[in-house]
Amino acid sequence: MVTIYHNSRCRKSREGLELLNGSGKDFEVREYLKEPVSTEELKSLLDKLGMAPIELVxxxxxxxxxxxxxxxxxxxxxxRIMxxxxxxxxxxxxVKNNDAxxxxxxxxxxDLLN
Structure with missing residues (x-):
């Protein structure tokens, strides 16, 4: 399953959602400003992204x-701040499986979808 962490007020996020809509892939939208991520979820995302927390700020x-x-x-x-x-x-x-x-x-x- 593919998930997009989306902010509808962000142009880049809307572009990403549009790309997913045209991809033919099943995906879910996570509006993380309305449904915030937990500490554990953010740590998991950072792991999948291969990023340090400061890189995601x-x-x-x-x-x-x-x-x-x-x-x-x-x-x-x-x-905690994020x-x-x-x-x-x-x-x-x-996110797609264990990659993000x-x-x-x-x-x-x-690139992630292919």
């Missing part, structure tokens, strides 16, 4: 710049 978000930029934060603290502030999570994230990609650019999603 949207560093241009206002809340990051105001509250967290320049602080020496541990991986566990970064995960769980508490899901807008800080890069998007879209597309951040769909920027959207062609990374195509």
């Amino acid at each position: 949207r560093k241009e978000e206002k809340i990051w710049k105001k509250e967290f930029k320049g602080k020496d934060l541990s991986d566990d603290e970064l995960i 769980v508490e502030n899901p807008k800080l999570i890069q998007r879209p994230i597309v 990609v951040v769909g920027r650019p959207a062609s990374r999603i195509s």
Whole structure:
């Protein structure tokens, strides 16, 4: 099964969803701002992505710049911050089995599906 972690207000996320709609593959949409991810789920996503927590943070978000930029934060603290502030999570994230990609650019999603 394929899952897209989607934010409908994000242009890149909408592009990823459009690509999935045209792929002919079955998938589910997880609107993670409405149904936030748990700590365990975020850790699993990071593992599938092969990324460190700081790599998944949207560093241009206002809340990051105001509250967290320049602080020496541990991986566990970064995960907690993203769980508490899901807008800080890069998007879209597309998961297929035990693999995942951040769909920027959207062609990374195509690569994952093939």
